[in-house]
Amino acid sequence: MASIKLNLIANVDATAKGIDQAIASLPDLAGQIGRLITRNYIQQARKLAPIGEEGNSTDPPGEMAKSIRGIHVSSASPTRYSMRVGVYVNFARQRSLGGPIVPKTAPELKFVKFGVIIRTQHVWQEPNPYLDEAKAITEAAAPAIASVPLAIWTTTLSGGR
Numbered sequence: 001m002a003s004i005k006l007n008l009i010a011n012v013d014a015t016a017k018g019i020d021q022a023i024a025s026l027p028d029l030a031g032q033i034g035r036l037i038t039r040n041y042i043q044q045a046r047k048l049a050p051i052g053e054e055g056n057s058t059d060p061p062g063e064m065a066k067s068i069r070g071i072h073v074s075s076a077s078p079t080r081y082s083m084r085v086g087v088y089v090n091f092a093r094q095r096s097l098g099g100p101i102v103p104k105t106a107p108e109l110k111f112v113k114f115g116v117i118i119r120t121q122h123v124w125q126e127p128n129p130y131l132d133e134a135k136a137i138t139e140a141a142a143p144a145i146a147s148v149p150l151a152i153w154t155t156t157l158s159g160g161r
Contacts, residue, residue: 033146037138038070038083040145044134045085050095055114064089087131098127 049065067088087093094101101123103109110119 029149032149034083035070036145036149037142038085040141041083041134041138042068042070042085044137045087045131048130048133049087050128050130053114055112058091059089064092064095067092085131094125095128096131097129098125101125 045068046065049068052061054061064087069086071084071086101109108119108121109123
């Protein structure tokens, strides 16, 4: 009877220690999941970013997609994370939101489009909400993305069973 009681106490102590270790590892788990989801978001945004055409852009074609980077991933709590992603090209926000482009300091806009000099009072940019689309795709995929590290964590917590 005494040996059964000692084994039970040892098992409870081991379980308590395992739970303490699991709780201590939660921020790492949230950070790992956050990094995976951020990576997925960046991949989706790069696929959806406007490519542009040679001669019709201030940046070379594809430059916007290449400039999308994760700036910061942090764990707000053991089960929440936040991420910041940036686009580092001129006029990225304008391309995403669209709207009028008007001169601010000059009397007119002047730019080259396919080798022709254009002068005008305004230009209308069609919106291309590629970042919003990437966010929606990533949010839909987040549970599947998180399931792998969660499964590993749960398996470790249960002692590999």
